Structures are given as structure tokens and as C-alpha cells.
Amino acid sequence: xxxxxxxxxxxxxxxxxxxxxxxxxxxxxxxxxxxxxxxxxxxxxxxxxxxxxxxxxxxxxxxxxxxxxxxxxxxxxxxxxxxxxxxxxxxxxxxxxxxxxxxxxxxxxxxxxxxxxxxxxxxxxxxxxxxxxxxxxxxxxxxxxxxxxxxxxxxxxxxxxxxxxxxxxxxxxxxxxxxxxxxxxxxxxxxxxxxxxxxxxxxxxxxxxxxxxxxxxxxxxxxx
Amino acid sequence: xxxxxxxxxxxxxxxxxxxxxxxxxxxxxxxxxxxxxxxxxxxxxxxxxxxxxxxxxxxxxxxxxxxxxxxxxxxxxxxxxxxxxxxxxxxxxxxxxxxxxxxxxxxxxxxxxxxxxxxxxxxxxxxxxxxxxxxxxxxxxxxxxxxxxxxxxxxxxxxxxxxxxxxxxxxxxxxxxxxxxxxxxxxxxxxxxxxxxxxxxxxxxxxxxxxxxxxxxxxxxx
Numbered sequence: 001x002x003x004x005x006x007x008x009x010x011x012x013x014x015x016x017x018x019x020x021x022x023x024x025x026x027x028x029x030x031x032x033x034x035x036x037x038x039x040x041x042x043x044x045x046x047x048x049x050x051x052x053x054x055x056x057x058x059x060x061x062x063x064x065x066x067x068x069x070x071x072x073x074x075x076x077x078x079x080x081x082x083x084x085x086x087x088x089x090x091x092x093x094x095x096x097x098x099x100x101x102x103x104x105x106x107x108x109x110x111x112x113x114x115x116x117x118x119x120x121x122x123x124x125x126x127x128x129x130x131x132x133x134x135x136x137x138x139x140x141x142x143x144x145x146x147x148x149x150x151x152x153x154x155x156x157x158x159x160x161x162x163x164x165x166x167x168x169x170x171x172x173x174x175x176x177x178x179x180x181x182x183x184x185x186x187x188x189x190x191x192x193x194x195x196x197x198x199x200x201x202x203x204x205x206x207x208x209x210x211x212x213x214x215x216x217x218x219x220x221x222x223x224x
Numbered sequence: 225x226x227x228x229x230x231x232x233x234x235x236x237x238x239x240x241x242x243x244x245x246x247x248x249x250x251x252x253x254x255x256x257x258x259x260x261x262x263x264x265x266x267x268x269x270x271x272x273x274x275x276x277x278x279x280x281x282x283x284x285x286x287x288x289x290x291x292x293x294x295x296x297x298x299x300x301x302x303x304x305x306x307x308x309x310x311x312x313x314x315x316x317x318x319x320x321x322x323x324x325x326x327x328x329x330x331x332x333x334x335x336x337x338x339x340x341x342x343x344x345x346x347x348x349x350x351x352x353x354x355x356x357x358x359x360x361x362x363x364x365x366x367x368x369x370x371x372x373x374x375x376x377x378x379x380x381x382x383x384x385x386x387x388x389x390x391x392x393x394x395x396x397x398x399x400x401x402x403x404x405x406x407x408x409x410x411x412x413x414x415x416x417x418x419x420x421x422x423x424x425x426x427x428x429x430x431x432x433x434x435x436x437x438x439x440x441x442x443x444x445x446x
């Protein structure tokens with residue numbers, strides 16, 4: 001109880017400054033108001049999201065984190081709701097995810113990936129833990145890891161640009177391919193369950209997945 | 225020498241989405257350690273998931289209450305340790321034969337393994353997991369010999385860790401993964417010259433509750 005009063009007064013003292021910073025950050029990432037009905041996620045610049053995440057990692061900047069929270073929290077909550085169907089449970093899992101983002105922000109490496117992909121993997125892992133499943137993961141620092149054959153210097157600068165290409169390419173996929181990807185990522189269904197639910201032969205779902213990723217790969221290759 | 229036999233898109237998608245169970249995921253993650261190409265595919269898939277997350281359209285709800293809860297949590301959370309910074313990617317000499325995460329499951333690299341004889345010169349080690357839907361084993365097949373006990377139903381993943389095996393026209397060497405299902409009749413045979421060590425994941429055999437069925441199960445080979 002005393003803790004929340006303390007935080008409340010602290011927020012009050014810094015309110016004006018915080019609002020000013022928040023506004024400028026929102027402008028930076030293309031938002032005028034949080035949760036504005038017109039806000040489309042696709043309009044937000046991935047480079048700005050990455051910059052905010054790096055800022056959080058480097059300096060524990062609460063304003064940068066709030067901007068990320070206002071952008072991602074509703075999306076992560078919606079992501080969690082698609083599996084749990086329970087708003088309160090989804091809220092808890094979202095809080096868990098965003099708190100993990102705050103704690104692990106320093107591990108985010110903009111040369112290795114984009115902010116949204118990184119936050120997706122955190123949300124996914126929280127959901128796996130919540131359902132007490134196990135997912136053995138790759139250790140990128142393992143001595144036995146087979147390194148990339150050639151150092152890909154050109155890739156390193158452009159993870160944020162890659163994110164834009166993926167967004168655009170996704171938008172051009174036929175709806176039936178987009179649906180399969182959404183069901184896989186959001187509804188937590190393996191491709192065999194997707195086939196069953198859609199009443200499609202397994203081969204049809206497989207070929208939709210292969211066509212979708214071959215198009216996404218082409219989009220990424222064209223850039224090089 | 226690079227990997228020639230990769231993971232199918234649909235299986236990698238299940239892994240990227242987190243819907244693949246532990247036994248299969250162990251084979252996928254270990255293949256990823258040996259295959260930069262599939263690591264790039266995984267990155268692209270997680271990138272696609274991120275892009276789809278961005279595109280989720282949300283109802284205009286006030287998030288202030290959520291944010292206040294989050295703030296309270298931040299105050300309570302410890303400052304993260306500075307060593308959590310990403311390490312620079314240096315040269316990694318393949319000093320270990322068995323990569324992570326499999327090495328941890330086995331508790332040691334190849335030289336420390338306790339093999340159990342399977343007959344006809346072959347050995348195996350059962351790898352315990354919490355996944356009742358799969359059976360996970362490390363196999364050591366003598367050079368030139370076929371993989372023993374090779375009947376299975378449903379999906380099977382075989383990942384080569386050392387040596388190689390031949391299946392029909394194809395040769396599978398270190399890092400290569402073979403994805404088979406029950407439609408495929410196959411007889412993998414270890415190549416001459418070197419024993420083949422591979423990780424084999426199969427669907428767990430059906431377990432019958434009746435003791436009579438259990439007794440005749442080996443006879444009927446079901």
C-alpha cells in the first residue's frame with residue numbers, strides 16, 4: 001500500500017516533464033495519441049521501435065519503455081487472448097511479457113533482429129511457460145555452433161529495413177496463406193491442427209506454408 | 225562442408241510458433257546449431273511473426289491502468305545485470321561434437337556417453353524428456369550396417385551428428401536432417417569407413433493398458 005502511494009506522488013511530481021517526453025516519443029514513433037483508433041501498427045517505423053528498445057536496454061529509460069508499452073501492450077494482450085480466450089489471464093501474460101521486455105532489453109541486439117520479432121519471441125516463450133510446455137532452444141554462444149559461412153556485413157545494418165520488407169510482403173500474400181500463418185503464430189496451432197480445423201488435406205496446408213515463406217524469402221533476397 | 229538436408233518449412237514454422245513438442249523441438253534446435261541456412265529461415269519466420277504482431281488492430285482502450293500496474297512492477301524489479309549484454313559473435317571452433325541443446329540433455333559430449341548395446345554392433349541411449357508423445361534416442365550404427373529395429377509409424381526425424389548414412393540415393397552427413405513419415409519406406413544404412421551417430425526422434429509407441437495386449441504387442445510388432 002505504502003509503495004503505491006509513493007509511486008503515485010512520484011508520478012505526480014514528474015508528470016509535466018513525463019507528458020512532454022512521452023508526447024515527443026510518440027511523435028517519433030508515429031503516434032499522436034495512445035490507442036488512437038486510426039493507429040495502424042504497420043505505420044510505425046521499425047527503426048524507431050528498435051531505437052526505443054535499445055534506449056531501454058542502455059539507460060533503463062522509463063519514458064522510452066512507456067512508448068513501447070503503449071504500442072505493444074494492446075497487441076501482446078490481443079495475442080494472448082487468442083489462445084486463452086480469457087481477458088484477465090491475457091492481461092497477466094501481457095504484464096509478464098512486458099516486464100520481461102524491460103528486464104531483458106539489454107539483450108536485444110538490433111544487428112540480429114528487429115524489435116517486433118524479438119518481442120514476439122518473448123511473448124511466445126511466456127505463453128509456452130504458462131502452458132507448462134518445453135521448447136529446447138538454440139544456444140547462439142555454443143562452441144559447437146556452426147558459424148555463418150561468410151560474414152554478412154550488409155545484413156547487419158538493415159534488420160529494421162528487413163522488417164519493413166516483411167510487412168510489405170506479408171500484405172501481398174493471398175488471404176488463405178496469411179490465415180495459415182496467423183493461426184500458427186497466434187492461435188498456437190501446429191500445422192496438422194490447422195489442416196484439421198480448416199477441413200483441408202495436410203498437403204494443402206503444407207503447400208500454403210511453403211508458398212508463403214518462399215515469397216517472404218524472395219522479398220528479403222531482392223534487397224541484397 | 226555445408227548441410228544439404230534441411231528442415232521443412234512447416235516443421236520450422238511449428239517450431240517458430242512454439243507449437244512443436246519437446247522431443248521434435250530438440251532435433252530442430254540441434255539441427256539449427258549446425259545449419260546457418262535454417263537459422264536464417266527461422267529469423268525470417270520470427271520476423272514474419274513480429275510483422276503480424278505489429279498489424280494486430282486493437283480496439284481503442286485506455287491502457288493507463290495497465291501502465292500503472294506495469295510501472296509498479298518496474299519499481300519492484302531489480303536492475304538487470306550488466307553481463308546480459310549481447311556477446312560479440314566470435315569464431316566458434318567446433319570443439320564439441322554434440323551441440324547444444326542436445327549436449328545438456330545427454331549430460332556430456334560423445335566421449336562421456338554410456339552406450340547400451342542394441343545388438344549387431346549397434347548401440348543406443350534413450351534421452352529422457354517430459355514429452356510423452358515422442359521417443360528420443362541417440363543411435364550409434366556401425367559402419368556399413370543398416371539402422372536396426374527400423375519400424376516406426378508416423379513422423380520420424382533423424383539428425384546426423386557424426387559419420388554419415390545413406391538412404392536410397394541420398395547421403396546424410398553431419399548436420400543433415402531426414403524427415404520421414406509412414407508413407408516413406410526407407411532403409412537407412414551407415415556409410416563405410418566410420419560409425420554413424422545420429423539423433424532419432426519418433427512418435428512414441430502406442431501403449432496398451434491391457435496386459436494381454438502388452439504381452440503380445442512385441443509378437444505382433446504393433
